[in-house]
Amino acid sequence: MNRRVVLLVPLALFIGLGIFLFKGLSINPFERESALMARDFPSFTLSTLSDPEAQIDESVLLGDVTLVNVWGEWCPTCKQEMPQLLSLADQGVRLIGVDYKDQRDKGLSFLRQFGNPFEFNLFDPEGSLGFDLGVYGAPETFLVDAEGVIRYHHTGYITPEDVTEVILPEVEKWR
Template sequence: MNRLWLFLPLALAITLGMVLYFGLGQDPSKLDSALVGESVPDFQLPLLQTPEQQVGSEVFSGKVQLLNVWGTWCAACRVEHAQLNKLAEQGVPIVGLNYKDERPAALEWLEQRGNPYSTVIYDPEGSLGFDLGVYGAPETYLIDTEGVVRHRHVGVVDQEVWESDFKPLYEEYRDDS
């Protein structure tokens, strides 16, 4: 029986190695979302620029658009912002979700870097972000004309991600409407 205890550290090391091997081999930008195929959760939150005005999930009906989760505290959001401005210039509608941020800092950010968003929802407590299953910023969702989440990307949306992941779906759902 005492000899079996000698193999316990080896068995634990092998188990830990397998967990790390399979866990670290995953692409974090390909995280599944329970909301893909589901409607955007109901919510009522203020707009960033006009806090007295509330907006809800109806903002996602009628056209195919992106929902981009961002914050001034997010370094990767700085990298992504130029691409979002470019997409907006090309006519891609983008709703911004300013996530767990300070209103003055977010307003200054948009003033300095440009505003690619047709609407900016202010979510200082992260309530909508929580309902969406947001892990952090940036995250971007493709929402169809009925307000249904069709795709989710965790991380920076650069030109390559737009071309390979979003553009084909954007065009497909836009053509279906």
């Protein structure tokens, strides 16, 4: 009897581990909630992409609903989502970019090639603001209300459907 129990323990552990791993396959990492939801946007002081001498802090987020888009020249999906960001800007949505873990000249070249929907771009070459936001890749977009509080977090590429079905309704909700 004891021998059977000893043989069944590894089998039970194997089956339990298999169920745990199988469940993990169904989890979509793009649907995770931001730990910063309903919290103030993190404090920062960064230069702009276009002017290394200009220092910008989180106070620029006060007074208007703003989409903060984390992007990089090295990011292929950032290129794909640029038409949607340009469309949002054309519809009167305020956008601020964060050029994340990039080189200044490459970021500027990216904007010349794909368009620039942003009021301005923060330059975050070390990823310090991205770290404070919990960014694990680009693109990621944060909706910040007029008081500087994060109200929505979109991980990954913004599709045309996301613009009409999610982003614009969220912007209107917080205006």
